[in-house]
Amino acid sequence: MRKDDLDGRALALLDAAFDRPSATREAWLRDQCGDDEALTARCLALLHAGTGAEARLRTGTAGQGDVDAPLPDRIGAYRITGLIGQGGMGAVYRGERAAGDFDHVVAIKLIRPGALSDTLVERFQRERQTLARLSHPNIARLFDGGETDGTPYIVMEHVDGVRLDTWLVGAPPLAARTVLFLKVCAAVGFAHQNLIIHRDLTPSNILVDADGEPRLIDFGISRPPDAPTARTPVAGLSLTPGFAAPERLAGLPATTLTDIYSLGVLFDRLLGGAGDDDTRAIVARASAAVPEDRYPSVDALADDVRAWASGGVVAARRGGRRYAVAKFVRRHRVGVAASLAALLLILGALAATSWSYARAERARVAEAKRFEELRSLAGYMIFDLDEQLARVVGNAAARVRLVGRAQTYLSALAASPGTSPAVREEAARGFITLARVQGVPTQPNFGDNDRARANLDTAIAMLRPAAPRDPAAAALLVEGLSHRAMISAHVDTDGKTTATMLEEAAKVLAAVPVPARDMAWMAARSRLRKSQFEAAVMDNKPAEMLRLAEQMEIEVGEWPPAERSSRAAAIDFATAQHFRGMHGYFADQYETGTAAHRRAEAMLTALDEAQPNDPMVLYLLAYNGYVGYGTASGSPALTADANHFLGTARASVDRLIRIEPNDRALRAFSGSIRNSEAQALSDAGRQAEAVAVQRRVIADYTAAIGPKRKSATLNRLLLAHITMGNIARKAGDRALACASVAAARAAMPELEATGSLVGNIAAFRPTLAANARACASGGALVPLTT
Amino acid sequence: MSVGYECDSRALLGAWRGGDRDARDQLFAIFYPDLRRSAAAMLRRERGVSLSTGDLVQESVMRLVALDRIAWADRAHFMALSSTMMRRALLDHLRAKRRNKREHEKVELHTGLHGEPDLSVEKLSDALDDLARIDRERAEIVEMRYFGGMEISEIAAVLGCSEATVKRRWTAARLWLLDALSET
Numbered sequence: 001m002r003k004d005d006l007d008g009r010a011l012a013l014l015d016a017a018f019d020r021p022s023a024t025r026e027a028w029l030r031d032q033c034g035d036d037e038a039l040t041a042r043c044l045a046l047l048h049a050g051t052g053a054e055a056r057l058r059t060g061t062a063g064q065g066d067v068d069a070p071l072p073d074r075i076g077a078y079r080i081t082g083l084i085g086q087g088g089m090g091a092v093y094r095g096e097r098a099a100g101d102f103d104h105v106v107a108i109k110l111i112r113p114g115a116l117s118d119t120l121v122e123r124f125q126r127e128r129q130t131l132a133r134l135s136h137p138n139i140a141r142l143f144d145g146g147e148t149d150g151t152p153y154i155v156m157e158h159v160d161g162v163r164l165d166t167w168l169v170g171a172p173p174l175a176a177r178t179v180l181f182l183k184v185c186a187a188v189g190f191a192h193q194n195l196i197i198h199r200d201l202t203p204s205n206i207l208v209d210a211d212g213e214p215r216l217i218d219f220g221i222s223r224p225p226d227a228p229t230a231r232t233p234v235a236g237l238s239l240t241p242g243f244a245a246p247e248r249l250a251g252l253p254a255t256t257l258t259d260i261y262s263l264g265v266l267f268d269r270l271l272g273g274a275g276d277d278d279t280r281a282i283v284a285r286a287s288a289a290v291p292e293d294r295y296p297s298v299d300a301l302a303d304d305v306r307a308w309a310s311g312g313v314v315a316a317r318r319g320g321r322r323y324a325v326a327k328f329v330r331r332h333r334v335g336v337a338a339s340l341a342a343l344l345l346i347l348g349a350l351a352a353t354s355w356s357y358a359r360a361e362r363a364r365v366a367e368a369k370r371f372e373e374l375r376s377l378a379g380y381m382i383f384d385l386d387e388q389l390a391r392v393v394g395n396a397a398a399r400v401r402l403v404g405r406a407q408t409y410l411s412a413l414a415a416s417p418g419t420s421p422a423v424r425e426e427a428a429r430g431f432i433t434l435a436r437v438q439g440v441p442t443q444p445n446f447g448d449n450d451r452a453r454a455n456l457d458t459a460i461a462m463l464r465p466a467a468p469r470d471p472a473a474a475a476l477l478v479e480g481l482s483h484r485a486m487i488s489a490h491v492d493t494d495g496k497t498t499a500t501m502l503e504e505a506a507k508v509l510a511a512v513p514v515p516a517r518d519m520a521w522m523a524a525r526s527r528l529r530k531s532q533f534e535a536a537v538m539d540n541k542p543a544e545m546l547r548l549a550e551q552m553e554i555e556v557g558e559w560p561p562a563e564r565s566s567r568a569a570a571i572d573f574a575t576a577q578h579f580r581g582m583h584g585y586f587a588d589q590y591e592t593g594t595a596a597h598r599r600a601e602a603m604l605t606a607l608d609e610a611q612p613n614d615p616m617v618l619y620l621l622a623y624n625g626y627v628g629y630g631t632a633s634g635s636p637a638l639t640a641d642a643n644h645f646l647g648t649a650r651a652s653v654d655r656l657i658r659i660e661p662n663d664r665a666l667r668a669f670s671g672s673i674r675n676s677e678a679q680a681l682s683d684a685g686r687q688a689e690a691v692a693v694q695r696r697v698i699a700d701y702t703a704a705i706g707p708k709r710k711s712a713t714l715n716r717l718l719l720a721h722i723t724m725g726n727i728a729r730k731a732g733d734r735a736l737a738c739a740s741v742a743a744a745r746a747a748m749p750e751l752e753a754t755g756s757l758v759g760n761i762a763a764f765r766p767t768l769a770a771n772a773r774a775c776a777s778g779g780a781l782v783p784l785t786t
Numbered sequence: 787m788s789v790g791y792e793c794d795s796r797a798l799l800g801a802w803r804g805g806d807r808d809a810r811d812q813l814f815a816i817f818y819p820d821l822r823r824s825a826a827a828m829l830r831r832e833r834g835v836s837l838s839t840g841d842l843v844q845e846s847v848m849r850l851v852a853l854d855r856i857a858w859a860d861r862a863h864f865m866a867l868s869s870t871m872m873r874r875a876l877l878d879h880l881r882a883k884r885r886n887k888r889e890h891e892k893v894e895l896h897t898g899l900h901g902e903p904d905l906s907v908e909k910l911s912d913a914l915d916d917l918a919r920i921d922r923e924r925a926e927i928v929e930m931r932y933f934g935g936m937e938i939s940e941i942a943a944v945l946g947c948s949e950a951t952v953k954r955r956w957t958a959a960r961l962w963l964l965d966a967l968s969e970t
Contacts, residue, residue, distance in 0.1 A: 004920045007962065011921055014958040015951075046958070049965040165951075202948060265946065268805065289804065 010042040012169040016162075017047070019085045075108050075148050078155065094158060106143060107158040109218075110151055134194055138187035140207070140217045156217065161209035168203075168270070172212070177270045178309050180214050182302055185263060187216050189298035192256045201262035203269065257291040260301060264294070267305065278308045278316075285316035424462055425473055431459035432480050439665075440483045441490035442534060442623075443616060447665040447706060449491045456484040467508055471516040474508050478524035481505035482531040489531075489538050498535050502528070522559055526552065526572055533579055542587035549579035567607065571617065574603035578624045585627055590634035594641050597628035601648060618656045625649030626673055633680075646680070649673045664704045668713060671700030675720060678727065687731035694724045711756035718747045722764055722784050725771070729781050738775035741768055741784070760786055803863055805946075813867055862940040866926070869934025877911055913966040917959065924959045927952060 013032055017025045025047060033040040071093065072080050078095030084107055085092050095108045131142045144155035161167075168177075184206060188198060198205070198216065207215045264286025271279055282304050288294045295301040295316075304315050432455075436443060439452035459480045466473035485501035488494045505528050512521055529552045536544040553576045556569050563569060577600035584593015604621045608614065628645035632638035653670045660666060674697045681690035701717040725740035745768055751757035763786035774781050801809035910932065918925035923945060930936040930944065938956070942949045 004916075008920045011924065011955075011958050011962060014961065015954045018954045018957055046961045046965055049961040049968070204948065204951070265805075284804070287804070289800075 006038060006042055009039060009169065010046055012166070013039075013043055014046055016166050017043075021083060072110075072148075075110065075153055076144065076146050076155065078106060078108055080108070081105075084158075095155070105158045106155050107140075107217075109154045109156070110148070131196065134191060134196060136187050136190045138183050138214055138216060139191065140215045157215075159207045159209060159215045159217065161207040161213075161215060164203035164206040164208055164214070164266075165269075167208040168272070174271075174274050175309075176212055177274075178305065180208065180212060181263075181267055181270050182305060184214050184216065184266070185298050185302040185305070187214070188259055188263060189302065191216075192259070192298060197256060198259050198262070201259055201266060203266070206266075255291065256297070257294050260294050260298060261287045261291075263298065263301060281316040282308060421466055421470070421473075425466065425470070425476065428459040428462040428473075428476055428480070431455040431462070432476065432483065435459070435483060439487070439491075441486050442530070443619060447663070449487055453484070453487050453491070456480050456487070460484060468511065471512045471518070472520060474512050475518075475520040475524040478505045478509050479527050481508070482524075482527045485531045486534060489534055493538075495535075495538060498538070502532055502535055505531075519560060519563055522555070522563075523568070525555060526568075529555070530575065533582075537582065537586070540586065542583050545579060545583040545586060549576045549583060552576040552579070567611070570603065570607055571620070574600050574607065574620065577603060578620060578627075581624065581631060582627055585631040585634070588634060590631055590638060593631040593634075594628065594638050597624055597631055597645065598641070600624045601628070601645075613655070613659060615656060615659060618652050618659075622649050622652035622656065622669065622673070625652060626669075626676075629676060642680075646673065646677055650677065664706050664713075667700045668704035668716065671697045671704060671716065671720065674700065675723065678723065682727045682730065687727055690727045691724070691731050691733065691736070694720065694727055698724060709750070711751060711754065714747065714751055715756070715758045715761055718744055718751070718761055721747065722761075722768070725784050729783070734775075734781065737781055738771070741771045741775060744768055744784075745772060799863060802867075810867065862936070862943045865934050865936055865940065866930050866944045869930045869932075869936065870926075873911060873914075873929055873933045877908065909967060910963070913963055916966060917962060921959075924955055924962075927956050928959050928963065931956060 013029060016032075017029050020028050026044065029043045029047065030040055033043060071083060074080055075093065075095060078097055080093045080095050082094040083091060084094050091110050093108045093110065095106045097104055097106065132144075135141065140159050141157040142154065143157065146153060146155075172180075184201075188201065191198060198218075200218065201216075205216060205218045207217060209215065264283050267279070267286065268275070268283040271283075275283070282301070285293065285304075286295055286301050295304070300315075307315070435452040435455040438455065439447050439449040440456075441449075460477060463473050463477040463480060467477045468474075481501045482505055485498045485505070488497040488501060509521070509525055509528060529548055533545060533548045536542075536548060552572055556564065556572045556576075559566075559569060577596050581593045581597035581600055584590060584596055587593075601621065601624055604617055604624065607617045608621065611617075625645040625648035629642050629649060632642035632645055650670075650673055653666060653673055656666050657663070657670060674693050678690045678694040678697060681687075681693060697720045698717065701713060701720050704713050705717065706713075721740045721744040725737050725744065728734075728737035728740055744764070748757060748762075748765075752762075764784055767782060767784045767786075771781050771784065773779070798809040798813045802813065914925050914928055917928065927941055927945070930941045936944075938949050938952050941956075942952045945952065
């Protein structure tokens, strides 16, 4: 046992020795061992165990930290007098400032190229001022920073001390360890008050001087432990019981709670075996996996530690690890598990396989890549895209980037063979979500219908085989088919394919056995009804439209009680009213239609007030207003309603455009709404106002033209020029009328070249030509007609 | 396999990630019999051929992830667990063989680590037991590296310390092992 103890101490010293240049290690070890001859002998024996005949063994494992580069002469204004240590980030030198009237010793950290990402360097620059002002007895002062030969460096207070883990080798008394921890807490708490987060509290970032005073170094500049490196593709995985909080793995930014997590682990390390139930509770709470379960502040943690040290009641005992475990189980009940059944499967696979290193390695790399992708996918795609993109106001550029990224991941995932059904289902869900953002008509989207169509087809193909056995896959398949039908209906104007898709969706839905019809199934049914309604509109079948509206209302009533009062239910009820309004428009029942549109608008307005800027609600408001205008325009008695609806449509679409200025589909929609408005104004003889509105129509349609220059948008813009020509003529603005005629004529060849000039627009050609001649000769203008 | 059983394993994995060593030992008890069976099957097939246990561990864990039976985030931990199991499985197999055949069958570890010699499983294992008495975590690092073929970064993730620390401790532990193995 005595030899074991000796070896333990020797190994700890050896650890620390490897932080030093190899030439100085022996001297340093002799120095540390003092007059303990047995320890000295053992240390040196171990140090030399790897030399001589076995020296070759060191290659490959010695690591790249073992660089005995010559000392630089000076860095910045400091003369370099020695090497303090080597770390992952780079070397730390002792420097002296010779110039000026004072000499002081500093520690200069020269950051190894590549050790800090650009973001970190940028953040450091930003926070440097604050860091430099961070003056606390237990925080090493930051003096300066700069670059030498392109390598960034940091000048900080020189602390004459040892790393915390080295200090612990000396087995300081429990009281001293507790006091030290409270001082560390005080320092971290002080930093938090100054809005500085340490981000990487570990024993190597805490130095202890000869008086036992801790000093924290590397505030805010530490490399986050989850920063992936190119060399090790799995290095990003540091969800650990260690010092880095689990939420960092998800790529979430560090918060004060991240530091509290690290403090909890640090406390555990400091206690060693000296902990009891109370300290375990404190550690469990401080380093709880879920940030919200942790102490809210460093002070709260320190209070508990003080209470424990003085024998008081510890707040954390209210919910310790047992509680955390129970919570974990609850939270992951549906999740995947390491089950024996799975292991048996593996064993079967193992038995059937012969092993070669290269093959296994290839498989490992492929699997690692795939699941890394899946992990990113889960993080970015399912949560970010679905939650943030669909609901929260966002900037289009970031959304486009995310969509592109999701597309890459999903394609890679779909292309790899042998994925499990659950993974396939998740990928299919991803494809559907992505397609909706890219371009499923009747909801806010990027207008990239082609990609949306392709992604929906992929999802449908992935789901079809599983749907008969798996209700979740069936529900997803119904969703995918319903969205896909919308592209057939609105983009491809292919009624046959639309009908085929919707029939398949209805069959899949009906095939799910009644007991398995959960909320996902009901949501899929609701989605199908909406698409069926759109198809009924395309086919001009008012009776079917009314039937679907009624059916939707009945079906929401079948939702589980808790869901019936949900926002989704409220949206479905409003949608049903909107559908009733549309029925009124198509069935020429203007009065009842207008009333339904009014009810839909009231319901949607309430939803908007409860949760403002939900794009889906705004979109429905705009569309309900647009159709409502049409319905109310059917009867002269409803003119006031018509104007009201047009106002709602315009206001709603303007709000949507403010949220998403680059959404081309929205600009096209805005143009259509204003086109109606300009017509109405012109008909009412208010030509000057009509001209102003029509200018905005042209601006909207112009903005709606994407890189693909879709013929539908080009045709609409052409028509808008023609309308402008007529309004300008009536307004007596000859110059504008002539300019509009010229613009309309100039827009024709592009459409003609692809054979996509709409026939009734082509019919304007004679009057356009006549007006062009009149404009050139100064003759009288004539109305532009077909 | 009951749902409750699955929850158990998962909760244990979570508790272990939270630092609970007892949970780790319980997981070991759950999974060990199966890993031992597979190791034995492998040894029967691959008699006399040097064997990379790391491959087996990597592959089994990858398959678990692929089957969605463990979360990706748990992977490194599960590999660490499998490393320990692999060591035990190899030893058990060797001892059983010797009992049956009354002869010594030497199985060597092909670690796949550049520049490392092939080591006798038994000798290394005995030395590791000695090292574990001195410093359990250090022995675990060796176990993960030799028996699990894990990267420094993965080991760092499991132990919750920096890669630099693992590297230092690994270097010192290797020296200690070389010293111990040269004595016998």
